[in-house]
Amino acid sequence: MPDSPTHPAPLRISELTVRYGQTTAVADVSLDIPAGAITAIVGPSGCGKSSLLAALNRMTDLIPTAVVTGHVRVGDTDVYDVRTDVVALRRRVGMIFQRPNPFAMSVRRNVTLALREHGVSDRAILDAITERALRDVGLWDEVRDRLDRPATTLSGGQQQRLCIARAIALEPDVLLMDEPCSALDPIAAETVERHIASLRGRYTVVLVTHNLAQARRLADHTAVMWLHDGAGRIIEHGPTAAVFDTPTHDLTARYVRGLQG
Amino acid sequence: MSHTPTTRTMTPGKPGAMSRAATLDVAAALFAWGCAAIVTAAFAWLLIDVAWRGVGGLSWSFLVDEPSDAGRAGGVGPVVLSTLLILAVCMAVSVPLGLGAAALLAEFTRGDTRFARLVRRSLDVLAGVPSIVFGLFGNAFFCLALGMGYSILSGGLTLACMVLPILIRVTEQGMRDVPDAQRHAAAALGLSRTTTLLRVTLPAAMPALAVGLVLGVGRALAETAALIFTSGYVTRTPASLLDSGRSLSVHIYDLAMNVPGGETHASAAALLLIAVLLAINLLTNWITRRTHPGWH
Numbered sequence: 001m002p003d004s005p006t007h008p009a010p011l012r013i014s015e016l017t018v019r020y021g022q023t024t025a026v027a028d029v030s031l032d033i034p035a036g037a038i039t040a041i042v043g044p045s046g047c048g049k050s051s052l053l054a055a056l057n058r059m060t061d062l063i064p065t066a067v068v069t070g071h072v073r074v075g076d077t078d079v080y081d082v083r084t085d086v087v088a089l090r091r092r093v094g095m096i097f098q099r100p101n102p103f104a105m106s107v108r109r110n111v112t113l114a115l116r117e118h119g120v121s122d123r124a125i126l127d128a129i130t131e132r133a134l135r136d137v138g139l140w141d142e143v144r145d146r147l148d149r150p151a152t153t154l155s156g157g158q159q160q161r162l163c164i165a166r167a168i169a170l171e172p173d174v175l176l177m178d179e180p181c182s183a184l185d186p187i188a189a190e191t192v193e194r195h196i197a198s199l200r201g202r203y204t205v206v207l208v209t210h211n212l213a214q215a216r217r218l219a220d221h222t223a224v225m226w227l228h229d230g231a232g233r234i235i236e237h238g239p240t241a242a243v244f245d246t247p248t249h250d251l252t253a254r255y256v257r258g259l260q261g
Numbered sequence: 262m263s264h265t266p267t268t269r270t271m272t273p274g275k276p277g278a279m280s281r282a283a284t285l286d287v288a289a290a291l292f293a294w295g296c297a298a299i300v301t302a303a304f305a306w307l308l309i310d311v312a313w314r315g316v317g318g319l320s321w322s323f324l325v326d327e328p329s330d331a332g333r334a335g336g337v338g339p340v341v342l343s344t345l346l347i348l349a350v351c352m353a354v355s356v357p358l359g360l361g362a363a364a365l366l367a368e369f370t371r372g373d374t375r376f377a378r379l380v381r382r383s384l385d386v387l388a389g390v391p392s393i394v395f396g397l398f399g400n401a402f403f404c405l406a407l408g409m410g411y412s413i414l415s416g417g418l419t420l421a422c423m424v425l426p427i428l429i430r431v432t433e434q435g436m437r438d439v440p441d442a443q444r445h446a447a448a449a450l451g452l453s454r455t456t457t458l459l460r461v462t463l464p465a466a467m468p469a470l471a472v473g474l475v476l477g478v479g480r481a482l483a484e485t486a487a488l489i490f491t492s493g494y495v496t497r498t499p500a501s502l503l504d505s506g507r508s509l510s511v512h513i514y515d516l517a518m519n520v521p522g523g524e525t526h527a528s529a530a531a532l533l534l535i536a537v538l539l540a541i542n543l544l545t546n547w548i549t550r551r552t553h554p555g556w557h
Contacts, residue, residue: 062448091451101442104465113460114450166450 048232350417435469
């Protein structure tokens, strides 16, 4: 298991709508997300970016009022098929949240808990995966002496990198990131950003951010979401350079120049 | 507003004059300190009083000997044993039941279902029911209907009924206070609901659980009315859970109210009871700290 390569999978979103009770958060979104690339979803606050992201690994299941219609395919898996095993799906599609949310347990247990749940019990293998995941986020040298200390004693940036390590330890095909740097100080954010960039090629990364500069630095592709008739829609998407330099939509042009949103 | 005298007294640069806000701050601080001091003093007084009267009667033989002369002489050995057995029965039943019910309320019912509301309302009512009512219920149900008679088992089960509401509500609140971010993290990693409960939510709710346990044990240990009719008041050493036995609180009550000249031994037994409570409190704290160092 530790040496198996990852298989970044493409995502195909078609006619996806997310409603919370009477409000529509995401309306009729269709988007192809290429495998192994970093795709940014940008747009002003409240335009449905996070809701769109949460619908991709069915975190919307946890919100009692949420109703999702449309289709999402991760590789060959139909996410909203009734036969789809949500636990297995979320193992393939990892998620990083805006605020670092390590478990209130040791650094090591944070990484190994889900691995044990998914059937890895050999201590040597667990140790190897833990070290590799922590090295991937540049945390190994910082925490190798305190693997058994509570994760809550780490700094905010370290906690966020631990959360990324915890997710990639499961060798997912896709990583969903919901504004992973916005709760961090600039230096910690820069470090986290550098490690996100290093994930390119190994995972399909979908990055929600309201930081346009970050999208421009990190993303191969960018999709712009906008609130239209009270619901979030994608108004433009394409290669990042094209979206920023030669936008076709008037709102996009104003948004990327900082005039709107 | 800016023309009222109040604002004038608040302007800085008048040495010696205290603004109204500062006076208020001092008054509030004095009040808060005063309240805390009164509460602490009341507890200290109680403790010193009991210790003063009881410490003379405490000895190793008092702890292990059988009572004689209706408790005026001898010790409390069988009473301590009965107390611990009743407590053990009570906890063995109420802790697993309490955890299960709390988990159901906090994790598996979506907030405000009719069923969850009904359970919560019942628990709140139960928590306020006078203990004598539990005693009579225990007597009618466990002693008579189920044929357990006056026994440690009947007493322990009656206490469990009494302790459960507190235990469940405190534990449920503790589980609810675990941030949703933890549950989201667990779900996003593909952890099942059961694993999330056992490995994430429950450990994070441990401190609250310990508080619930201490409150429950405290109530159980202090209980007299619920036990007189269920576990009885015979002072002999119980041979099994189906024998009757006298708990410490019943013993204290009996010595203080029914036995002239029993005050010294009553105080000694009361001191012992407080010591046991404190010991359980410290032990629970210690265990919580040891198993969950991140949570203090």
